[in-house]
Amino acid sequence: MSATSPFLLENEKIYQDWREKKLKDYPADIEQYIVEIDNLASPTPAELKKITDIILKTNLVIYRTKNAPDESDAGKTVRILTEQAGLFRCETHRSEEQDGLVRLEVSDDSTKQGFIPYSNKALNWHTDGYYNLQTKRIKAFSMHCVRPASDGGINSFFDHELAYIKMRDENQDFVKAFRHRRAMSIPPFINANGEARQECPGAVYNIDRFYGSLHMRFTARKHNVNWRDNQGTKDAYDFLMDMLENDTSVITHKLGAGEGVLCNNVLHNRTAFEDSSDRKRLLLRGRYLERIGDVCPNANELSNKQYNAGEWT
Numbered sequence: 001m002s003a004t005s006p007f008l009l010e011n012e013k014i015y016q017d018w019r020e021k022k023l024k025d026y027p028a029d030i031e032q033y034i035v036e037i038d039n040l041a042s043p044t045p046a047e048l049k050k051i052t053d054i055i056l057k058t059n060l061v062i063y064r065t066k067n068a069p070d071e072s073d074a075g076k077t078v079r080i081l082t083e084q085a086g087l088f089r090c091e092t093h094r095s096e097e098q099d100g101l102v103r104l105e106v107s108d109d110s111t112k113q114g115f116i117p118y119s120n121k122a123l124n125w126h127t128d129g130y131y132n133l134q135t136k137r138i139k140a141f142s143m144h145c146v147r148p149a150s151d152g153g154i155n156s157f158f159d160h161e162l163a164y165i166k167m168r169d170e171n172q173d174f175v176k177a178f179r180h181r182r183a184m185s186i187p188p189f190i191n192a193n194g195e196a197r198q199e200c201p202g203a204v205y206n207i208d209r210f211y212g213s214l215h216m217r218f219t220a221r222k223h224n225v226n227w228r229d230n231q232g233t234k235d236a237y238d239f240l241m242d243m244l245e246n247d248t249s250v251i252t253h254k255l256g257a258g259e260g261v262l263c264n265n266v267l268h269n270r271t272a273f274e275d276s277s278d279r280k281r282l283l284l285r286g287r288y289l290e291r292i293g294d295v296c297p298n299a300n301e302l303s304n305k306q307y308n309a310g311e312w313t
């Protein structure tokens with residue numbers, strides 16, 4: 001698969017063909033990312049096709065419904081929708097609920113203390129699971145809004161394939177730096193329950209072994225991350241951060257009640273927010289070991305053991 005990958009610098013012609021197709025009619029307006037779904041628990045073939053069509057272009061879709069499920073039904077409903085869209089295998093997460101989703105809300109639960117997603121603080125640019133080992137990469141995630149914050153809690157998203165194109169077009173050394181197998185390393189970690197996570201070194205840009213797609217692991221946080229200590233990596237990082245701050249292709253949206261995001265783990269962030277006395281922000285997040293919109297071309301190569309272990313990378 002690598003021999004024909006557009007994400008290898010030596011494959012210039014294949015890259016240029018892929019790039020041209022990718023950028024042709026790329027959506028400029030947020031409305032082009034939105035799919036109206038009448039009933040999240042029973043999306044129509046036309047609604048699902050629209051989801052797939054947008055995802056294949058942008059790696060990101062925002063759905064919206066006028067018939068938002070109650071909080072008690074929201075998780076189950078979201079899982080029906082995500083399965084209909086092709087996402088079956090949720091990661092195993094310490095905070096997941098019965099439906100495999102995690103409640104993102106301000107929490108004083110001791111197991112969530114110190115983790116920014118469960119606070120009202122801003123979340124800097126990242127892709128999900130950047131600290132995961134290669135065998136547990138997060139390829140897609142969903143976020144469903146049950147209740148927005150009364151103030152703030154706005155998300156921005158940036159298609160990581162666009163980031164790759166802009167970096168490669170600017171300077172191929174940026175891509176070389178981010179393809180290095182120790183470009184970004186997450187140090188070992190022991191959480192409050194004594195569970196250990198081993199050091200996780202790796203590239204920023206990876207080529208998925210089964211899909212052939214581009215996978216990105218990135219965090220802009222300053223602590224608990226060790227960047228390869230050379231000028232090339234620093235320049236690549238600075239270029240990416242400047243892009244994320246200034247590029248007009250960044251999609252910014254505050255999810256309303258009944259709205260949600262499905263994406264192939266694109267770059268994203270969140271502003272800080274405030275809850276009011278009568279409304280507490282609640283999003284339900286799912287993280288998946290499969291991509292959305294893509295059929296895995298090499299799925300047959302997976303043994304049952306690999307599949308069951310989530311070794312999709």
Ligand SMILES: [Fe+2]
Pocket residue numbers: 126127128268
């Ligand atoms: Fe995230």
